[in-house]
Amino acid sequence: MMLLGRLKSQLVASTSPWRLLARNYKVTVVGAGGGIGQPLSLLIRQNAGIRELALHDINEMKGIATDLSHISKPGRVTTFVGESQLEAAVSGANVVVVAAGMPRLPGMERDQLMAANGGVAAKVASAVSVACPGTLLAFITNPINMIVPTAAEVLKANGVFNPRRLFGITTLDVVRAKKFIGTAMGKDPGNVDITVIGGHAGITILPLLSTCKPPYLGEAKEIEKLIHRIQEAGTEVVKAKAGNGSATLSMAYAGAQFVDSLLRAIGGQEGVVECAFVASELTEAPFFASSLELGRYGIKRYLEIPQMNELEMEALAKLLPILRKNAEEGIDFARKYL
Ligand code: LMR
Numbered sequence: 001m002m003l004l005g006r007l008k009s010q011l012v013a014s015t016s017p018w019r020l021l022a023r024n025y026k027v028t029v030v031g032a033g034g035g036i037g038q039p040l041s042l043l044i045r046q047n048a049g050i051r052e053l054a055l056h057d058i059n060e061m062k063g064i065a066t067d068l069s070h071i072s073k074p075g076r077v078t079t080f081v082g083e084s085q086l087e088a089a090v091s092g093a094n095v096v097v098v099a100a101g102m103p104r105l106p107g108m109e110r111d112q113l114m115a116a117n118g119g120v121a122a123k124v125a126s127a128v129s130v131a132c133p134g135t136l137l138a139f140i141t142n143p144i145n146m147i148v149p150t151a152a153e154v155l156k157a158n159g160v161f162n163p164r165r166l167f168g169i170t171t172l173d174v175v176r177a178k179k180f181i182g183t184a185m186g187k188d189p190g191n192v193d194i195t196v197i198g199g200h201a202g203i204t205i206l207p208l209l210s211t212c213k214p215p216y217l218g219e220a221k222e223i224e225k226l227i228h229r230i231q232e233a234g235t236e237v238v239k240a241k242a243g244n245g246s247a248t249l250s251m252a253y254a255g256a257q258f259v260d261s262l263l264r265a266i267g268g269q270e271g272v273v274e275c276a277f278v279a280s281e282l283t284e285a286p287f288f289a290s291s292l293e294l295g296r297y298g299i300k301r302y303l304e305i306p307q308m309n310e311l312e313m314e315a316l317a318k319l320l321p322i323l324r325k326n327a328e329e330g331i332d333f334a335r336k337y338l
Pocket of ligand 1: 103172233237246247251
């Protein structure tokens with residue numbers, strides 16, 4: 001009897017619409033031929049639930065697509081080239097992840113990339129507005145603190161903005177925090193649980209070390225050093241690459257983790273939580289990174305900001321005006337573009 005019951009529930013699970021959907025995703029990578037785009041596409045390709053992995057870039061990607069298509073996973077790899085094929089690339093996508101744009105050079109701040117990369121946000125948001133307004137749209141392209149407000153403004157102007165479906169990927173800040181804190185504690189970084197709030201540039205990146213699990217018990221000076229390293233980790237890579245760009249491999253790792261979380265949540269998995277930079281009412285900044293529970297339709301729940309210590313509250317007070325200014329700049333960019 002019990003066996004029959006189990007068989008029946010397995011049958012229901014394997015034929016439920018969620019299960020069918022879980023094997024039927026289209027994911028589009030914009031900027032798929034670039035330094036982040038290639039490893040990101042490779043890692044996303046490993047997800048067995050993908051029906052179509054659509055690669056978009058400004059240059060031809062036949063070679064990359066053929067290469068990826070030989071991996072023994074179900075589904076197909078398609079390519080789309082240039083602005084004229086952007087709408088076709090995103091059409092029908094469950095998730096669109098954007099890695100296109102210029103990287104930083106040594107000595108540059110992320111903000112300085114807005115002139116080069118703002119147009120990417122505007123063009124992708126325009127294409128999504130027309131061809132796939134219901135998709136989950138996630139940006140890696142910098143400066144995240146401005147790019148997400150730009151995309152939001154374009155989606156708003158087109159009457160399709162849904163704050164629960166637009167993301168700036170800040171997963172790499174969490175990945176780095178886990179690694180650096182885990183190493184400092186002599187623990188497996190995978191077992192470190194840490195929330196990173198704020199934005200994705202310098203002091204706007206705020207890892208909440210006081211909430212870390214297991215607790216980090218270092219001296220104040222060590223805590224300060226760790227926070228600074230997490231905030232400047234992107235610059236550490238830019239310097240090490242000495243003119244050859246910024247983080248690509250660790251960013252692809254983080255981006256693929258975020259896409260995987262989105263897909264698991266779309267598929268009906270409960271309790272999927274990621275930090276991301278989104279339109280938010282948690283603070284006075286209109287866009288803010290915090291912990292989010294993901295669901296079938298994007299953000300299911302904005303988790304409360306955890307209880308912070310005095311140092312963290314001071315750091316939050318300092319970063320909020322920066323995020324507000326960044327949001328205004330991103331919105332201005334969009335208004336000029338539209
Ligand atoms: C990073 O954090 O590595 C990226 O935002 C790239 C950069 O410019 O630092």
